Amino acid sequence: xxxxxxxxxxxxxxxxxxxxxxxxxxxxxxxxxxxxxxxxxxxxxxxxxxxxxxxxxxxxxxxxxxxxxxxxxxxxxxxxxxxxxxxxxxxxxxxxxxxxxxxxxxxxxxxxxxxxxxxxxxxxxxxxxxxxxxxxxxxxxxxxxxxxxxxxxxxxxxxxxxxxxxxxxxxxxxxxxxxxxxxxxxxxxxxxxxxxxxxxxxxxxxxxxxxxxxxxxxxxxxxxxxxxxxxxxxxxxxxxxxxxxxxxxxxxxxxxxxxxxxxxxxxxxxxxxxxxxxxxxxxxxxxxxxxxxxxxxxxxxxxxxxxxxxxxxxxxxxxxxxxxxxxxxxxxxxxxxxxxxxxxxxxxxxxxxxxxxxxxxxxxxxxxxxxxxxxxxxxxxxxxxxxxxxxxxxxxxxxxxxxx
Numbered sequence: 001x002x003x004x005x006x007x008x009x010x011x012x013x014x015x016x017x018x019x020x021x022x023x024x025x026x027x028x029x030x031x032x033x034x035x036x037x038x039x040x041x042x043x044x045x046x047x048x049x050x051x052x053x054x055x056x057x058x059x060x061x062x063x064x065x066x067x068x069x070x071x072x073x074x075x076x077x078x079x080x081x082x083x084x085x086x087x088x089x090x091x092x093x094x095x096x097x098x099x100x101x102x103x104x105x106x107x108x109x110x111x112x113x114x115x116x117x118x119x120x121x122x123x124x125x126x127x128x129x130x131x132x133x134x135x136x137x138x139x140x141x142x143x144x145x146x147x148x149x150x151x152x153x154x155x156x157x158x159x160x161x162x163x164x165x166x167x168x169x170x171x172x173x174x175x176x177x178x179x180x181x182x183x184x185x186x187x188x189x190x191x192x193x194x195x196x197x198x199x200x201x202x203x204x205x206x207x208x209x210x211x212x213x214x215x216x217x218x219x220x221x222x223x224x225x226x227x228x229x230x231x232x233x234x235x236x237x238x239x240x241x242x243x244x245x246x247x248x249x250x251x252x253x254x255x256x257x258x259x260x261x262x263x264x265x266x267x268x269x270x271x272x273x274x275x276x277x278x279x280x281x282x283x284x285x286x287x288x289x290x291x292x293x294x295x296x297x298x299x300x301x302x303x304x305x306x307x308x309x310x311x312x313x314x315x316x317x318x319x320x321x322x323x324x325x326x327x328x329x330x331x332x333x334x335x336x337x338x339x340x341x342x343x344x345x346x347x348x349x350x351x352x353x354x355x356x357x358x359x360x361x362x363x364x365x366x367x368x369x370x371x372x373x374x375x376x377x378x379x380x381x382x383x384x385x386x387x388x389x390x391x392x393x394x395x396x397x398x399x400x401x402x403x404x
Contacts, residue, residue: 090114112284135190349386
């Protein structure tokens with residue numbers, strides 16, 4: 001509890017509760033900056049010294065106002081670190097660090113973990129397997145791409161989280177139709193080749209540029225499939241030290257190293273292409289995975305990514321040793337859907353393997369764990385069918401409006 005430090009945590013989404021709690025338990029002063037719309041969320045106020053609220057949501061914050069507010073806070077507090085808890089907050093944190101000269105990820109490196117075009121270009125320059133892609137800046141380049149790269153293709157927002165806003169196209173005329181519809185917003189997108197295959201995510205903890213913990217999981221229904229066609233989100237960690245596990249972790253190590261993430265956590269996605277069996281990099285982020293992936297990983301491994309990320313940040317600013325907790329190698333999986341009921345009745349799900357029940361309004365979700373990978377998959381398949389019949393509904397996508 002000695003040598004307390006001061007942290008400014010930024011989140012435009014209600015998440016990171018375990019991070020905030022552990023950071024405070026480790027003897028630090030914790031400030032939170034969040035959106036006014038989240039004022040009534042159940043933040044762990046007893047573990048937060050003060051909460052500041054910003055108007056707007058996601059990319060709508062006024063960065064000059066944010067800088068002014070944090071700058072005024074520094075008059076009476078020595079800020080030791082600024083932490084972005086959500087994808088949309090990476091730009092905010094890097095902007096503050098650059099202007100206030102606070103240690104941590106800067107704006108150029110931050111782009112590699114937020115901007116999908118920057119990710120593609122960085123991966124290509126580092127020799128990391130990457131789907132063919134093209135920016136939407138130049139008409140000639142787009143035509144060359146469409147004439148030389150086999151369809152289908154996907155138009156992707158450069159800075160949107162997960163699979164939101166993705167448009168799948170199958171021919172050149174349709175591609176140009178969608179690009180023209182984007183108008184002056186076209187620069188906020190890129191186009192890339194769609195490579196069918198199994199999609200995996202590798203979730204990691206990083207210290208001094210090295211991965212000290214990682215676990216590989218497979219989406220049983222990909223985020224893109226769900227965002228385009230609806231369905232039930234499912235993911236489960238794959239067999240340890242299997243060929244796919246080794247191959248994905250090898251690429252993941254190169255991504256983390258070459259993209260320059262020095263410490264913290266990362267959620268990265270890869271695809272095993274059905275056509276050639278190779279592992280391709282899809283995207284990465286310097287955050288904990290959403291959709292309760294952290295709870296699934298904790299169930300399988302005993303590693304709470306939020307809490308350990310806080311412990312790493314604490315160790316860095318205090319210049320003390322960080323020690324990873326004991327890891328267990330079990331299996332866990334999650335099944336999750338938007339629900340047509342505000343509080344869906346999941347009492348009929350009573351298997352002993354259930355270890356976590358999602359409590360969000362208008363969501364139905366369960367996490368199961370077992371020593372047997374096959375048992376986890378069996379339960380997820382069964383629960384997905386039952387969710388479709390009893391709870392599932394489809395939400396609408398939001399238009400991408402801004403890119404910092």
